[in-house]
Amino acid sequence: MDGFYNLPVSDFTERVIRVVRRIPPGRVATYGDVAELAGYPGAARAVGTVMRRCSSRDVPCHRVVSAGGTLGGYGGNLELKRALLRAESLVVGRNRIRNFARVRWQGKKRG
DNA sequence: GCATTGACTAGGG
C-alpha cells in the first residue's frame, strides 16, 4: 500500500477511493458499480459526492462515469475528463462513451 | 440535527 495522502473522512470514502484506484487504464466504472464494489450498493450518488471532493488526488476519478455511458461530470471540466478518457484509448463521443459496455470495468467480475 | 445539494440510477410518459 502506498498509503493515503489525505485522511479519509469516512470508511465509505476510503472504500470508494480504494475501488476507484483499482480501475485499470483503458477501463471505466460506473458510480453504481464503484458503490457496490465499495460495499455500498445504491450509493452511486454518494460516490459522486466523494469524487467531487476527490479526497485523494491519486484517485482516477476521470475513469468513473455514469451508468448510461455518459461522462457525468468533472467539477465543470467535462472537456478535461473527455480528453483523459480519450487518452485511455477510449472512444468518447460528444459526451458519451461508445464501447462503454466493452470498456466497463466491474471489478474483474465476470459478466 | 434539519434542510439542501450533488460528478447518480431506474422507471414511466
Place this chain on the structure above:
DNA sequence: GCCCTAGCCAATG
C-alpha cells in the same frame, strides 16, 4: 430517443 419523477446515500451549510 429525450424529459420528468421518485428513490437513493453521503457531504455541506
